[in-house]
Amino acid sequence: MxxxxxxxxxxxxxxxxxxxxxxxxxxxxxxxxxxxxxxxxxxxxxxxxxxxxxxxxxxGLTPQEGPGDRVMQTFNVENKDEVDAYSTKAVELGASIVKEPFETYYGWYQSVLRDPDGNCFRVNYPGAPA
Structure with a gap:
């Protein structure tokens, strides 16, 4: 693997x-x-x-030019309350909210944010193991 x-x-x-x-x-x-x-x-x-x-x-790379999201980091947490808490803390540290915490169609609870550089990332609770 x-x-x-x-x-x-x-x-x-x-x-x-x-x-x-x-x-x-x-x-x-x-x-x-x-x-x-x-x-x-x-x-x-x-x-x-x-x-x-x-x-x-x-x-040996060349910086990419132009707008658009190319990569997104997802950080898993242990429960929904942590999604809310980390989202609030991220904003306090200079992030911006793209999408407030929400339930996805696939059963996860997450928020979508941008860090101080504008990079997209998620704080995510993937739900209880099956």
Whole structure:
């Protein structure tokens, strides 16, 4: 089985965005991976990284131009009350609500937000295990 190890968000200000997600969810920084162009955090089964503009050259990538959502992070929580609480806290830390917490057609309870950079993310309770 393949497992997701890292998901990274490119940002012009890695310190600001790393602090936002760390303050919101209480993630622990992987200090050994810190560099002028990267911050990484443990989040459970996968890690979350923040890559600065210098990472494009390092990875042989070109920044994408133009509007549109290309990636969305989903953070699972343990119950509906946590969806509400984390959504409120996210706004207090500088996020904006795209869609208030709601029940999905597939039985999840989630909110859709934008972080301070405008990246879309969800706070999600996938329901009780079957």
């Amino acid at each position: 393949v497992a997701l190890a890292y998901t990274n968000i490119f940002t012009a200000d890695i310190d600001r965005l790393a602090e936002f997600y760390s303050a919101l969810f209480g993630f622990t920084e992987i200090v050994e991976s810190r560099s002028p162009i990267f911050r990484g955090f443990t989040t459970g089964s996968a890690s979350l990284g923040f890559s600065g503009p210098g990472a494009f050259d390092l990875l």
